[in-house]
Amino acid sequence: MARVTLDTLRKEFDRGTIVAVDDLDLEIDDGEFVTVVGPSGCGKTTTLRMVAGLEEPTSGTVNFDDEDVTEIHATDRPVAMVFQNYALYPHKTVMENMAFGLKMSTDMTVEERHERVTEMAEMMGIADLLDDKPDELSGGQKQRVALGRAIAREPEVFLFDEPLSNLDAKLRTEMRAEIQKLQKEFGVTAMYVTHDQEEAMTMGDRLAILNDGKLQQVGEPTEVYENPVNEFVAGFIGSPSMNFIDVDVDTDGTTATIRDGDAGLALALSREYVAGHELEGGPYTLGIRPENIGIVEEPTGDETLTATVEVVEPIGSDNYVHLSVNDDFLARAPANVKPEAGDEVGVVFEEEHVHLFDAETGEDVFLTDEEVEAAVA
Ligand code: ATP
DSSP, X not given: OOOEEEEEEEEEETTTTEEEEEEEEEEEOTTOEEEEEOSTTSSHHHHHHHHXXXXXXXXXXXXXXXXXXXXXXXXXXXXXXXXXXOOOOXXXXXXXXXXXXXXXXXXXXXXXXXXXXXXXXXXXXXXXXXXXXXXXXXXXXXXXXXXXXHHHTOOSEEEEESTTTXXXXXXXXXXXXXXXXXXXXXXXXXXXXXXXXXXXXXXXXXXXXXXTXXXXXXXXXXXXXXXXXXXXXXXXXXXXXXXXXXXXXOTTSOEEEETTSOTTOEEEOOHHHHTXXXXXXXXXXXXXXXXXXXXXXXXXXXXXXXXXXXXXXXXXXXXXXXXXXXXXXXXXXETTOOOOTTOEEEEEXXXXXXXXXXXXXXXXXXXXXXXXXXXTO
């Protein structure tokens, strides 16, 4: 299989007025599964299409192992792509749909093609659908056919463009597991585009997060979740999202006070927390995830702050407690902690999980230049 390397890959549209992909460097190891995630319009599909050979880069290169394939036509690249809309021929049967790619890209005989398709169909649990036309199939079945067709071609690189968006939640979860199983079984290098951060977290060996065509961070899901390099990544990865508050840090860098808040609301930043970092006084954005916030139903005054409960949403295993701290400030409390709307509660931030972002650049202020560089390498 192939290692995929994107080297300063760039795509401009409309005479450079739109920069869809902005000098992207990304390496996907042989057999690795990388999800590319980001909000609508961040350049995910354009990147994937350049890897497939369907879009010509403005500059930069796409390499499979040590071969520069930038100039190689899509049909001559060892890739198979799976789309959101399945892209099946409506007038062809499942067998014909799955065999068609083989007819175009190999010199297999009709018998060999049928044998390969039957084998793939059995593996995908769709052998009894081989004589059906696409409009007789459910969405899940159609996507199984599209996947089977892609695998039958034995590609070196699998490209997925939001393949599960048209399926219901239960089927989506099932297909996620199935795609990962197939990818590992065949050892195919995979690039999977999605706008759904949860899908990206659960599927990829690593995630690559894009915003405005620029790579923000690459890393294993837990690494990105725990150590987001900037405010954008921190807010995009994780559900419910990280809470953000504008704070002022005092001149000796030991206390963060909520701006526009009650003067009593202060967070002592211990020496261990800021150890090794020069934290200058000034404005910052403080970030804390809902699960790193404790609720004290009988406040003692020693908590990080006190707040009024606005709404409590039970989700079974936990309670989501909305608090009157910011526009939307959420704590995730265990099921047995269930204050009522209007209650005054104590709120404790787990200090080791507090993030501080530069108010202007959004960068995590405790990361060194080397750590910031490593985050996109
Ligand atoms: P989505 O999740 O909505 O599909 P995306 O992250 O895949 O978004 P792209 O489709 O790659 O984003 O688009 C990136 C940017 O490039 C967008 O601003 C889009 O409008 C623009 N763009 C994409 N294709 C073209 C095109 N053919 N001509 C002009 N602009 C384009």
